[in-house]
Amino acid sequence: MLVECGVNLMSAEHTEEVAEPQAAAKPPESVAGSNSDKPRNEAADTHNGKPNDADQEKEAAPPATPVSPVKLRAQSRLPALDDDADVGVQKEHTVTRDGKADLLFTGELLASAAPATALKGHWQEFRIYQTNGGKHVFSKASRSVFEEPVDTYEAEVFDPAPNSVPSHLIRSVREIARAKPLTWMDAAVSFFGYDPLAKALYRKLSAKFEEQIS
Secondary structure (H helix, E strand, O other), X not given: OHHHHXXXXXXXXXXHHXXXXXXXXXXXXXXXXXXXXXXXXXXXXXXXXXXXXXXXXXXXXXXXXXEOHHHHHHHHOOOOOOOHHHEOOOEEEEEOOOOOOOEEEEXXXXXXXXXXXXXXXXXXXXXXXXXXXXXXXXXXXXXXXXOOXXXXXXXXXXXXXXXXXXXXXXXXXXXXXXXXXXXXXXXXXXXXXXXXXXXXXXXXXXXXXXXXXX
């Protein structure tokens, strides 16, 4: 009887020794260190190691063009211009033109025109002057609210003397008017054309630019 009890006790102790290490077993390291334990937002930051579309758009976006405060004030006053008070006033004028000498003369500003709004920050300014010597000066300025690119300026002079009229004005107007004598109004149309801003300029003049038909 004693022998059987001793055998049974030894068997029970052996069973406990085997069971203890099994209960303390840890999960494999490969499972504990898997990506499933990482926060979901880390995986959402990239797709296959590439930046997302929002980051690419930020990198590709060009830098904003600086705006000139002086030009911005000029735009805010459109269609009014800085020299509107000079219309009909005898004074010395300086008309800027690119690539050529600026024009300096004494006379009066007959009319000027600008649009009511500046589309995408760009607009044009048209002006017609008359000098004390009987010449007419046509000025066209292309402006914007941005510091770059710079504003551009064009100008032409119409002199009633035939030898002083620019050859490109003579050709363009004669092709339209044929035998009609060249006048300063013909030269103005050749320079400004008939777009809406040019027509607004012509309406401010006493001369009739409309084509009369019967």
